[in-house]
Amino acid sequence: MTAGVDTGGRAPGRPRSAHVDEAIIEAVLGLLAEGGSVETLSIEAIAARAGVGKATIYRRWSGKEALLVDAIASLKGPPPEPLGESVREDLIRLLSVGPKKPDERTAQIMSCLVPEVQRSPERYRLYQGLVEPRREVMRQVLRQGISSGELRADLDVEVAVAALTAPVLIQRMLRWHPGLDDESLPARVVDTLLAGLAH
Structure with missing residues (x-):
C-alpha cells in the first residue's frame, strides 16, 4: 500500500499477499477508468474484476471508501x-512526475x-x-x-x-x-x- 496515506479502515492481523492487493487495486482503477462512477462502483464488481471473493477485500479494507483512498493514492505514490x-x-x-511512469x-x-x-x-x-x-x-x-x-x-x-x-x-x-x-x-x-x- 502507499505510504503516507492513513486510510483508518484496515483490519489488523490478516495475512497479506502483494499480488492480491495489487489485483484489487488494479480492479478499482480499471473500473473507474472505463467510466464507472464512484456511486456505481461496488465491492461485488471489484471482486469479480480482481478474481477474488468479497471476503478477501473486506479482510484488507473496511469498505469501499478505504479501498478507494488506497487505489487513488497508488496512482501517484508518496x-x-x-x-x-x-x-x-x-x-x-x-511538481514533476518523477521516475515512476505516469498512469495514462x-x-x-x-x-x-x-x-x-x-x-x-x-x-x-x-x-x-x-x-x-x-x-x-x-x-x-x-x-x-x-x-x-x-x-x-x-x-x-x-x-x-x-x-x-x-x-x-x-x-x-x-x-x-x-x-x-x-x-x-x-x-x-x-x-x-x-x-x-x-x-
Whole structure:
C-alpha cells in the first residue's frame, strides 16, 4: 500500500499477499477508468474484476471508501523527498512526475472523482487526506526558502502552494493547453513564479 496515506479502515492481523492487493487495486482503477462512477462502483464488481471473493477485500479494507483512498493514492505514490540543494530544484522535483511512469488512466479516473468531491463531504475529506501530504512537503520547502533568504520574508505560503500546483494539475487533468509540454512545464512554472516569490 502507499505510504503516507492513513486510510483508518484496515483490519489488523490478516495475512497479506502483494499480488492480491495489487489485483484489487488494479480492479478499482480499471473500473473507474472505463467510466464507472464512484456511486456505481461496488465491492461485488471489484471482486469479480480482481478474481477474488468479497471476503478477501473486506479482510484488507473496511469498505469501499478505504479501498478507494488506497487505489487513488497508488496512482501517484508518496511525494518525493526534497533534496535540500535549492528551493528551485526541490519545487521542480515536487511538481514533476518523477521516475515512476505516469498512469495514462489518471486523467479519466480523476475526472470521475471530481464531481464526487464536489457533492460529497466525506469524499471531499478523503481527497484532502490524499493531497495534504504533498502540500505539506511543498510548504516545508517554501518555509526553508524563507529561512535561507532565497524567498521573500512576507511570502504567503498557502497562495504560493496553490499558484505552483494549479497550472501543472490542470494541464495534466484537462490537457488545457496543447502547446505546453508536460515534461518541461514544472520547471517553467517554478521559474516564472520564483521571479515574484524571491525578492
